[in-house]
Amino acid sequence: AIDKVALADGAVEEFLGSVILIRDITVEKEVDQMKTDFISTVSHELRTPLTSVLGFTKIIKKKLEDVIFPQVQTDNKKIQRTVRQVKDNVTIIVSEGERLTALINDVLDIAKMEAGKVDWNMQPLLVHEIIERAIAATSSLFETKHIQFIKKVETELPEISGDKDRLIQVLINLISNAVKFTQKGTITCRATQRHSEIIISVIDTGMGIAPADQPQVFEKFKQVGDTLTDKPKGTGLGLPICKQIVEHHGGRIWVESEFKKGSTFSFTLPIHTNLPVQVNMMDMDT
């Protein structure tokens, strides 16, 4: 039907009708759910045999190092070379096995979060404690690197409400990345209060991220800067997991970075206000 429509300025225009677009997203949601279930099942099935492969390889490695190799004392060059090769090969199997385990755990973790199947253990928390625990868990990473760790945390930060282990996981991810992508310099962990939120930042003086790559780093499996040949291996799921966790707490996460100068990853946590319930005396029966 073509109607005449009077406009505010007195002009008349022809009204041709309207288009209503209704898209049924039930099927999309079902497919999404199937994908998540499939990923979870496959990951679970992979993890069980991998645990024994890795476990037994570690036992073999230890037996070789403690018992077998010390017994091999020979001038035979071929045997010496073979012992070296076996040592190297077993070390690679263990480290790649650990990498695969980390990848499977990350895939399971993110699939669970996206499906809303995580049991969040929310409780009143002090940011100091989370930071201390994350620093302790990552301290060994600094041993082989010339990186100074600096902590700049305001002393009187108020409580927040959060899942302690999950927030420690966020900071461990950010600090591990900072160590991974920094050759020398400093890594600073800073926490300050701004208005009704706490901002926690991990600042490094590492390789940085090019401006075009910055928006992508929170996407799943995105590992940017591939042209850098010495890029350390990872899963590409650490930051997407951080994002899920931070957003579940009502916060935001972002990166500011200058290529070849360093990066600052920051996230916010809303302050847990536990105000007493206000009672209006006028409304009370006396």
Ligand code: ADP
């Ligand atoms: P992973 O570290 O396992 O590759 P992440 O999701 O944690 O996965 O990070 C995604 C990508 O973002 C990394 O592969 C890297 O390219 C980039 N990135 C993360 N943190 C830093 C950092 N501190 N400095 C430079 N690049 C970083």
